[in-house]
Amino acid sequence: MTESSAGAVTAAATAAVASAAGAPGVPGVPGGGWRRATGVAGLAIGVLATGAAAGVAIERMTVGRGIRRKARLALDSAGPYGALRGTPGKAYADDGTELYYEVDDVDPDPAATPARRRRLFGRRSPAPVTVVFSHGYCLNQDSWHFQRAALRGVVRTVHWDQRSHGRSARGAAQVERGEPVTIEQLGRDLKAVIDAAAPEGPIVLVGHSMGGMTVMALADQYPELIRERVVAVALVGTSSGRLGEVNFGLPVAGVNAVRRVLPGVLKALGQRAELVEKGRRATADLFAGVIKRYSFASRDVDPAVARFAERMIEGTPIDVVAEYYPAFNDHDKTEALAHFVGLPVLVLAGVQDLVTPSEHSEAVADLLPEAELVLVPDAGHLVMLEHPEVVTDRLADLLTRAGAVPAGATVGGYGSSSTAQPG
Secondary structure, eight states: OOHHHHHHHHHHHHGGGGGGTTOOOOTTSTTOOHHHHHHHHHHHHHHHTTTOSSOOOOOOOOSOHHHHHHHHHHHHHHOOTTOOOOEEEEEEOTTOOEEEEEEEOBOOOTTOOHHHHSOBTTBOOOOOOEEEEEOOTTOOGGGGHHHHHHHTBTSEEEEEOOTTSTTSOOOHHHHHHOOOOOHHHHHHHHHHHHHHHOOSSOEEEEEETHHHHHHHHHHHHOHHHHHHHEEEEEEESOOSBOGGGOOTTSOHHHHHHHHHHHHHHHHHHHHTHHHHHHHHHHTHHHHHHHHHHHHOOOTTOOHHHHHHHHHHHHTSOHHHHHHHHHHHHHOBOTGGGGGGTTSOEEEEEETTOSSSOHHHHHHHHHTSTTSEEEEETTOOTTHHHHSHHHHHHHHHHHHHHTTSSOTTOOOOSOOOTTTOOOO
């Protein structure tokens, strides 16, 4: 990408925070003035709204703003994505944060008789396999829409919202004590969800991006859980560390400049959340191009799917975006991968992922020689939405290898992104 296109991103994103001009100085920015920081701050919003850490040229807008707004409303009302709901539940993290999850149970066997349901020799039937899905940064449990639709009734699944995302409460430690979010905390959160939603029986762990890091943190802190109950693991578009080296498609000089000032800028943005949110809404159609560029790689993504991704990202408050960001630079769970050795493991990534490049998935697979490594061409960071059929096929195969679903089970309903319907 050229320097001029990077400048176009900064200029467009700056409009999102123009209303905040005159706010207090920003640490780390020469001169400390808010107006001098708005260029970088604007870039930060455009970047972090996609769960990334850098920007790229915005698509040229060729349709009037009013028409684009009407199109977004039409897609919001017509798109089925994110409409799947299960049995709700709540877990509580070790700091008291309320974590929301939903359970989709296996459809009962209509051929089963009361006699067949009786306990054998006084013992109860074994608990079913539970597949626990963990979502990524600035997303929520609905990001697994297609995989959830395909597996409904076939295997027991748990979908949860990470702290401060989706329907879960804001992190208590962050709100009450100003503590930073850590990947280790997310691992403990996942343990709380498992204790509440799947207290017994075998487990399959599935994580995308930050969700994959959460799974690694769980293994690092609770190796006995992995050893005793986990029967398979899927790591999608994620990384075990060295995220500070990712350039997000920017020139090296641009990346270094953003990294120097980003922590201070984000802190200031989080303190002016209300004004910044107004700016984000005012320039939503501009940032749609940035979001699409960092989420998808193929040109023919269903517009309703693209809009669905936008809604999830837009729904993440800027102060949540800010408080999570530092955790990624500190993330290093390479040694935790050793706890997955000997298990069926799927490592999958989009070849054109700019957020967690596929090289990071290859590095994970190198440490797990028996893992299946799948690199999806023409796929970006949200590969499970962009190419749902590939992700679901490989996930179904993993579940079969782990004994989570019968070999003859029909896993369907994922199809193409234009045909999936809510169940």
